[in-house]
Amino acid sequence: MSSEQTLSADVVIVGSGVAGSSIANELARAGISVIVLEAGPRVDRQHFVDNFRNLENKPSYQGPFPAVPWARHPPNQMTPNEYLHTSGPNAEAYQQVYLRMMGGTTWHWAGCAWRYLPSDFELKTRYGQGRDWALSYDDLEPFYYQAEVMMGVCGPDPAKEDLGSPRKQPYPMEALPISYAAQQFRKLINEKTPYRVVHEPQARNTRPYDNRPTCEGHNNCMPICPIGAMYNGGYSVYHAEAAGAKFVPNAVVYRIERDSANKRVTAVHYMDPDKGSHRVTGKYFVIAAHCIETAKLLLVSADDQSPNGVANSSGHVGRNMMDHTGVQVTFISGDKALWPGRGPLETNVIDNFRDGSWRSERGAYLVHMVDDNQVDLATQLAISKGYVGKDLEEQIRYLAAHTVRLFSHNEALPDPENRLTLSKTNKDILGIPHPDVYYKLPDYTVKSCEHTRGVFKDLIGLMHGTDEQWTPGYFPQDHPSGSTIMGTDPKDSVVDGFCRTHDHENLFIASSSVFSTVGTGNITLTVAALALRVADTLKKELVHA
Amino acid sequence: MQQDRNGLPPAEWCATPNAMRLNRLMRMARRDALMGGLGLSVAGLFSSAQAQTAQTAAQSGEVGRFMAVSERLTDRTTLDSRIGTALYVGIVHANPDRQAKIQALATLLENSKPTSAAEFARAAEHEDPSLKEVIHDILAGWYRGVADGKVVVYRSALMFDITKDAVYPKTYATGGPFYWVSKPPEVARPTGKPALTPSPFVIEPT
Numbered sequence: 001m002s003s004e005q006t007l008s009a010d011v012v013i014v015g016s017g018v019a020g021s022s023i024a025n026e027l028a029r030a031g032i033s034v035i036v037l038e039a040g041p042r043v044d045r046q047h048f049v050d051n052f053r054n055l056e057n058k059p060s061y062q063g064p065f066p067a068v069p070w071a072r073h074p075p076n077q078m079t080p081n082e083y084l085h086t087s088g089p090n091a092e093a094y095q096q097v098y099l100r101m102m103g104g105t106t107w108h109w110a111g112c113a114w115r116y117l118p119s120d121f122e123l124k125t126r127y128g129q130g131r132d133w134a135l136s137y138d139d140l141e142p143f144y145y146q147a148e149v150m151m152g153v154c155g156p157d158p159a160k161e162d163l164g165s166p167r168k169q170p171y172p173m174e175a176l177p178i179s180y181a182a183q184q185f186r187k188l189i190n191e192k193t194p195y196r197v198v199h200e201p202q203a204r205n206t207r208p209y210d211n212r213p214t215c216e217g218h219n220n221c222m223p224i225c226p227i228g229a230m231y232n233g234g235y236s237v238y239h240a241e242a243a244g245a246k247f248v249p250n251a252v253v254y255r256i257e258r259d260s261a262n263k264r265v266t267a268v269h270y271m272d273p274d275k276g277s278h279r280v281t282g283k284y285f286v287i288a289a290h291c292i293e294t295a296k297l298l299l300v301s302a303d304d305q306s307p308n309g310v311a312n313s314s315g316h317v318g319r320n321m322m323d324h325t326g327v328q329v330t331f332i333s334g335d336k337a338l339w340p341g342r343g344p345l346e347t348n349v350i351d352n353f354r355d356g357s358w359r360s361e362r363g364a365y366l367v368h369m370v371d372d373n374q375v376d377l378a379t380q381l382a383i384s385k386g387y388v389g390k391d392l393e394e395q396i397r398y399l400a401a402h403t404v405r406l407f408s409h410n411e412a413l414p415d416p417e418n419r420l421t422l423s424k425t426n427k428d429i430l431g432i433p434h435p436d437v438y439y440k441l442p443d444y445t446v447k448s449c450e451h452t453r454g455v456f457k458d459l460i461g462l463m464h465g466t467d468e469q470w471t472p473g474y475f476p477q478d479h480p481s482g483s484t485i486m487g488t489d490p491k492d493s494v495v496d497g498f499c500r501t502h503d504h505e506n507l508f509i510a511s512s513s514v515f516s517t518v519g520t521g522n523i524t525l526t527v528a529a530l531a532l533r534v535a536d537t538l539k540k541e542l543v544h545a
Numbered sequence: 546m547q548q549d550r551n552g553l554p555p556a557e558w559c560a561t562p563n564a565m566r567l568n569r570l571m572r573m574a575r576r577d578a579l580m581g582g583l584g585l586s587v588a589g590l591f592s593s594a595q596a597q598t599a600q601t602a603a604q605s606g607e608v609g610r611f612m613a614v615s616e617r618l619t620d621r622t623t624l625d626s627r628i629g630t631a632l633y634v635g636i637v638h639a640n641p642d643r644q645a646k647i648q649a650l651a652t653l654l655e656n657s658k659p660t661s662a663a664e665f666a667r668a669a670e671h672e673d674p675s676l677k678e679v680i681h682d683i684l685a686g687w688y689r690g691v692a693d694g695k696v697v698v699y700r701s702a703l704m705f706d707i708t709k710d711a712v713y714p715k716t717y718a719t720g721g722p723f724y725w726v727s728k729p730p731e732v733a734r735p736t737g738k739p740a741l742t743p744s745p746f747v748i749e750p751t
Binding site for chain 2: 049052053054055056057058059060061062076077078177178179180183206214215216217218219220224226336337339341342343373375376377378379380381383384385386387388389390391392393394395396397398400401402469
């Protein structure tokens with residue numbers, strides 16, 4: 001079955017997350033016609049909130065977002081997994097989760113909106129590790145600010161708290177007043193250690209902004225902000241639609257068609273849930289389908305013209321898979337009550353390990369003190385200890401008031417052997433293969449995690465901690481990147497500094513998949529800034545044309 | 546009243562085929578629903594088979610004995626019997642042997658008349674070590690609001706009752722913007738001892 005009419009637009013975008021929807025919004029506002037094809041469904045916020053409240057395992061971030069069969073995503077971070085099949089020495093460290101839904105994975109992010117450091121773009125030049133990006137911090141700076149305005153980012157006054165990424169303007173919103181727990185943690189670190197705690201930049205409203213309310217501290221940024229005080233890609237979808245962009249849900253792109261010279265993309269083809277095939281033509285095409293799905297789509301599109309996959313003359317599509325691997329510990333502080341869980345989830349970061357000469361030896365990392373409501377965990381712990389009745393209630397109160405959770409984001413390096421391929425054995429109901437990923441942690445990351453464990457042990461001692469619960473091994477922080485790596489040499493990279501594929505002049509990629517290194521902060525703001533730069537390039541080329 | 550087509554609610558048959566499919570896929574099962582509303586009948590939470598179990602259990606006095614055991618184990622004199630009925634059905638559904646074990650706990654309670662939860666729990670584990678797991682089920686039910694791997698109540702779980710002067714259940718904060726800046730209550734280190742032997746603490750995978 002094929003469609004009766006062919007869809008067509010100036011720009012066709014695959015994926016409606018923060019990257020795809022923000023490009024659509026920029027282009028539509030410039031009078032350029034846009035079609036966005038989203039594999040997953042359109043679902044409203046209240047639906048996810050209800051699902052969360054009915055979820056027994058509340059920390060399961062994928063729990064409120066069940067996938068549809070035609071656009072599956074990983075159901076959890078378990079290995080083996082029903083969708084993302086990982087293997088290799090550190091298979092469990094690459095068990096990423098993400099969402100295939102209108103609006104994308106920012107339905108369940110924590111709003112952490114870091115700019116990268118200038119050094120993050122020059123890791124090879126400065127420290128002899130990994131690669132340099134094909135752009136500099138200065139190239140991206142205006143787009144970082146544009147992304148901050150788009151999302152509504154609150155952050156500290158740079159004169160008082162310099163986060164290391166030079167700014168030409170202040171944050172769009174004033175800093176968030178920090179919780180009592182965060183105040184106490186900050187005081188302890190400042191007084192008793194050589195480190196500092198900074199206010200993490202947050203895509204979260206500290207005043208009404210973009211017709212969204214001020215944060216009320218529901219403490220549920222992940223998996224779902226119940227009131228929309230935190231930005232997510234869904235808001236860019238709304239804005240883009242209001243400006244005239246067309247979004248098609250349940251449209252699973254499976255083929256990228258090129259001209260006879262294999263230089264220009266002419267159309268993409270998608271299947272609807274009933275396997276009806278549709279062709280969508282355009283002048284420019286942007287794949288903005290998340291690191292894993294973007295690489296999968298390029299590989300699935302292999303044909304006689306490009307037997308190794310579209311945009312893959314380098315052979316690097318699906319290679320160089322990276323993440324911010326994490327170390328995590330939960331313990332009971334022996335000091336005064338903190339009562340974490342009052343306010344947003346993540347606002348406090350020790351940033352002393354983001355940059356230094358040691359980056360020639362081991363990866364950088366951030367330490368989050370997670371301000372997470374611990375009542376449920378405290379209850380489970382107190383019951384397991386054998387308390388009942390009044391004693392149980394006293395324990396729950398004590399443990400909930402004294403539980404501390406720390407985790408880190410440790411930097412990986414691009415290694416071509418860490419590779420995404422198409423599953424030979426698992427296919428979805430449309431016949432599209434699932435993704436397989438082989439992963440071995442770089443020694444650079446392992447050394448970084450060892451350093452983190454030492455710091456965490458010191459902090460536990462400082463807080464007279466007991467009942468340490470270390471998350472076993474290494475765990476994924478859901479920041480996959482590198483699968484369509486950026487570089488200046490078409491022989492060893494997939495896109496150039498403008499995120500244009502080396503192989504196809506009208507095909508762009510907007511995703512963390514283009515990252516040359518994984519950087520030292522949560523990835524989303526950099527994804528958005530790169531996407532807005534793609535939009536800027538497209539506007540210039542289309543308007544001049 | 547709108548016509549019921551093939552037993553489907555109007556939200557499904559009024560929609561497009563894709564929306565119908567989505568409605569069914571994206572909606573959690575009815576029995577997962579919250580029991581928040583005061584007027585909500587307990588039967589509304591269950592499948593018809595489970596509703597039957599609940600009715601039978603109530604008539605035979607099983608729920609009454611479960612409530613007595615629950616009150617002793619929580620050191621409380623009032624617990625909501627609607628929540629208790631739902632928890633009882635869930636606990637027994639997850640593990641049919643719990644029915645006899647709960648009755649064994651009730652018999653012990655009636656015979657030994659312990660004056661505290663701790664005394665009761667110690668005596669129970671002494672009599673039959675396997676009763677510890679049942680006690681865990683009952684406590685997780687009341688304090689966490691879960692049974693049979695499902696949410697029976699969320700906001701009404703006792704863990705939120707005993708911490709309501711400091712924190713809100715997630716998604717139900719009512720303190721207004723920036724309430725979190727203020728100093729929460731201090732909590733003295735508890736002096737009570739565990740009544741049961743410790744069990745492994747397993748954090749559910751995410």
